[in-house]
Amino acid sequence: MAMLEVNCLEKIYKTRLGGNQVQALWDVSFSVEQGEYLAIMGESGSGKTTLLNILAALDRPTSGSVLLDGCDITDLPEKEISKFRRDHLGFVFQDFNLLDTFSLRDNIYLPMVLAGKKPEEMKAKAEPLAKRLGIEDVLDKFPYEVSGGQKQRAAVTRALMMDPELLLADEPTGALDSKATDELLxxxxxxxxAGQTILMVTHSTKAASHASRVLFIKDGEVFHQLYRGNSTNEEMYQKIANTLTLLTTGGDENE
Known part of the structure; x- marks a missing residue:
């Protein structure tokens, strides 16, 4: 059974007066296996951000379901959604979403603070993660005192503090220079x-070329998908670039 199952998702937005409708997603279905690394790509306005927001339980679909480990997150009561996100999902954002008045350490601790964990438990969890991600020497600095790459690695550390089943990344390399991008990838x-399940939304062909599968969204629908197989990152990069050309020129993915 897949860890994440997305079934027949549709999302329709209505104008304030209800006169017009915009359909952001049309019958989107796919699954993600435990330990898979999936990248989702598409042009601006393709529906990929709407899809990510639904997967993150930040928005609800008009119809369809999203099952994470068998739990339909689209049916969760509002009072349970925040706890569900904290306990099951990790988030990495393009703009880091770090609090400037908190040190990196305190930013990283935040999910466990909200979960009522003890200080010694937070330290025991954070320090090995920070060392693994190469930021153990800057934990007591503030976000404005460190580089973009260090901020993003702090954000990844924070996202992993609650051992999430699914790590969601929204344009995680978008604000990074090439060196920091390479380090984050x-x-x-x-x-x-190591077995972490990752779902990343990105415009970057380079970032997507590191994934084990790439799902392309066009006009709110699944357009095509690529599997890595035995391809190198360079070969995957070229396959993605070719598919993006078809996507933007209106070609047939089967050509």
Whole structure:
């Protein structure tokens, strides 16, 4: 059984006066296996951000279901959603979402603070993760005192503090320079090798080329998908680039 099952998702937005409708997603279905590293790509307005928001339980679909380990998150009562996110999902954002008035350490501790964990438990969890991600020497600095790459690795550390079943990443390399991008993608590859399930939304062909599968969204529908198989990152990059050309020019993915 797949860890994540997305079944027949549709999302329709209505204008304030209800006169017009915009359908952001059309009958989107796919699954994600335990330990898989999935990248989702598509042009701006394709529906990929709407899809991510639904997977993150930040928005609800008009119809369809999202099952994480058999639990339909689209049916969760509002009072349970925040706890569900904290206990089961990890989030990495393009703009880091770190609190500038908190040190990196305190930012990283935040999910466990909200979960009522003890300080010694937080420290025991955070320090090995910080060392693994190469930020153990900057934990007591504030976000404005460190580089973008260090901020993003702190955000990844925070996302892993509650041992999430699913790590969701929204354009995680979008605000990074090339060196920091390479370092973060290496971190993601190591997490994937260690068994972490990752779902990443990205515009970056380079970032997507590190995934084990790439799902392409066009006009709110699944357009195509690529599996890594035995392909190298360079070969995967070229396959993705070719598919993006078809997606933007209106070609047939089967050509």
């Amino acid at each position: 290496q971190v993601f590859s190591e997490l994937h090798t």
